[in-house]
Amino acid sequence: MARGGGKSRPSLQKGLDNEVYHVVDKFLEDQPQSIASLRCGQIYDRIQKSNSSLKRRPKPALESSIERVLAVMIEEFSEEDDDMEPLEGEFGDSNPQPKPSKTVNDLITGTWKNASPAKSTPATSINGEKKSKRGDGDRKAHDEPPKKRLKSSHTEKGANIDISPPTHVSLDDIGGVEDIKRELKQHLVLPLLCPEEYAARNLPIPRGILLHGPPGCGKTVISRAFAAKLGVPFIEILGPSVVSGMSGESERQVREHFEKAKEVAPCLIFIDEIDVIAPKRDTAQSQMEKRIVAQLLISMDSLAMEGNDGKPVIVLAATNRPDAIDPALRRGGRFDSEINMGVPNEITRGQILRALTRNTNIADDVSYEILAKKTSGFVGADLRDLVGKAGTWSMDRYREALEAQAAATETDMDVDLDTKKAVSEVDRSITRLIRRCRDKDATRPAGFEDTSITMEAFDAVFPGIQPSSKREGFTTRPDANWDDVGSLDDVREELNMAIVEPILNAQRYKNVGISAPTGVLLWGPPGCGKTLLAKAVANASEAAFISVKGPELLNKFVGESERAVRQVFMRARSSRPCVVFFDELDALVPRRNDALSEASARVVNTLLTELDGLSEREGIYVIGATNRPDIIDDAMLRPGRLETLLFVGLPKKQDRVAILSALIKKTPIDPLLAHFASDDRCNNFSGADLSSLLRKAGQSTLKRGADRVELQDFERAVGNVRASVGDPIHYERLKKKFATQI
Secondary structure, three states: OOOOOOOHHHHHHHHHHHHHHHHHHHHHHHOOOOHHHOOHHHHHHHHHHOOOHHHHOOHHHHHHHHHHHHHHHHHHHHHHHHHOOOOOOOOOOOOOOOOOOEOHHHHHHHHHHOOOOOEOOOEEOOOOOEEOOOOOHHHHHOOOOOOOOOOOHHHHOOOOOOOOOOOOOOHHHOOOOHHHHHHHHHHHHHHHHOHHHHHHHOOOOOOEEEEEOOOOOOHHHHHHHHHHHHOOOEEEEEHHHHOOOOOOHHHHHHHHHHHHHHHOOOEEEEEEOHHHHOEOHHHOOOHHHHHHHHHHHHHHHOOOHHHOOOOOEEEEEEEOOHHHEOHHHHOOOOOOEEEEOOOOOHHHHHHHHHHHOOOOOEOOOOOHHHHHHHOOOOOHHHHHHHHHHHHHHHHHHHHHHHHHHHHHOOOHHHHHHHHHOOOOHHHHHHHHHHHHHHOOOOOOOOOOOOOOEOHHHHHHHHHHOOOHHHHOOOEOOOOOOHHHOOOOHHHHHHHHHHHHHHHHOHHHHHHHOOOOOOEEEEEOOOOOOHHHHHHHHHHHHOOEEEEEEHHHHOOOOOOHHHHHHHHHHHHHHOOOOEEEEEEOHHHOOEOOOOOOOHHHHHHHHHHHHHHOOOOOOOOEEEEEEEOOHHHEOHHHHOOOOOOEEEEOOOOOHHHHHHHHHHHHOOOOOOHHHHHHHHOHHHOOOOHHHHHHHHHHHHHHHHHOOOOOOOHHHHHHHHOOOOOOOOOHHHHHHHHHHHOOOO
8 A cells, every 4th residue: 555545554563663663762862873874784784683573674765764764863862952041131031931852753753744843742752641742751750860872983083082192101110121211302302392303304204102011021011111201192092892793883983093093193103003993905804804993094194294294193102012903004105114012132131120229128138130141931920920920929928927026926825715615716716816917006026127129039039920022933932051961062162153153242243353153053853952052052142032842833824833933933033042942953944855745845934034044044043953964955055044063972982971960960979979970881872872871770779778879879780771772883873974163
């Protein structure tokens, strides 16, 4: 039946529109937002996902009803704003009466009949109950104020964006990052505070600065500290908070933040975790991520001073995944400068500790040098955790002293009373502590007159702290040193010249005019100390240390193995100087031939590229270890990559004595027994075999019921240990081909 041709058609539409109205009303309560931003598709999807009978209605009729209801609601809200009571005297009447408001159902009915909506007439809902204006009935019955309705988004644009600089942090709280402060000073101070100098010289100011580095190294805190020092308007965008499920909402938020920054310029924008909102578009999971990146690119291009009356806006961003950011953001004119904040070295860690304890009472026995040496691999967040836990440990000791003092003053009558009441020991200790804390006149416990944190506190909590860099793939400095390495004097000298000296005394190499060899391959029979040598080198050089087991980088998924190799060197570049140790290197870079799979060949090519001069390798030293040098790809062994090949062979007679002496040094065994290693029965024994000999001698001691290892125990044990290297002649032949003459 045509519209208006009968009375049943308007009635049907009225019922449908009422039901749709309730759906829209409920949608606004569940997801508060401006009505002007609502779309027909959102309500239609909501109806289809519900159990409502509406979803069985024809789609054209349902969409038409939704559009009518949205139009009426928008008109109602705009009229409500006009009907608000004016201020006194605005119309010459001290007590003006507000105009009666229109009800929604009247408005809907009015659109059908092309007539004016009825005024102040209560509407009748579909179930016949009287209903006043939307949402007012129940609230007025309980004398509650009506809910404030959401206004259109354009009226609140940028109104709730905080532009005040931080006040809880200062540059004095940050230590050990003098180079970073110097770079930020260059890029921020004059461009923000004296932009007219750049305009007079017709020079562009920096547009964006990207801070990247491992988690916890201080990217966010130094950004906020600089903003606090500059005192200019500061707008902080937290990456995840921008992402919204509403179509267009994320881009709108980015746009509003940049528009606000241009209004209050000179201004500093800080984007934390920028990789969340600006991932690579070719690997983005949704269209929304691509739109956010595009909006960010456009917004950064709009920050030119000439387009903002000469007022500068600089964007400072932080991430620990710089390679995950879209490349278009990292070109000139957007993020012009990139600053790498790496894992701090020993000197830097000492400076950070001093800054962290600047306002803390520290005992005189605390040695920052010792703490810095022990905290290899710690970043700023780990050192803050160390100081905090040391303070907590001190407070725990003070609490125990208070409890002991309260227990000493407790009378026998109190104990008997608690016993009669069956009070548990924990409850009794709580009561004692509370009573003692409330007694402010009591003397402090003996030994706690000083409130400072002692070195004992740091030593107590240190083993329980795992540095963030270790969770990120780094390894703390190994505890092995040269004293643990018996013999191998020639190999030690070569390693000193190849790795330790270039790190500790880099200026000597510059004075001579040569570059240090950047790669060493330790090869030889299994169990001869190759891994131990690498650990000792890392310890002696005081550099960051990354230990990589060759097979652990291999992954069955295409591209993942190559990505893992690149990730290792990216971490190394973030913490120079750094020693990267590849154990069982032959598993990672086998010789390329027709029999090698394509995936393995790609891994070899990736590692060769990282070791080549095309990648920045200054300050990165690579040590490989293998007992199969003959199957390693020849390209790995050329000069410029692993150019120093050191043979770690089976120890000779005196070398075996030195190795066994180093092993016995860690035990209460008589050091003179180490000479047993010179016995002919120990020929062809590797370092691992001598360690097994010592262990079996100890077992022999336990079997005979003694408490001390003696010569007879070695005599019994040597018959149970066989040489693990089956063919020493094979390695001697390889030595002629591969070993560096030393």
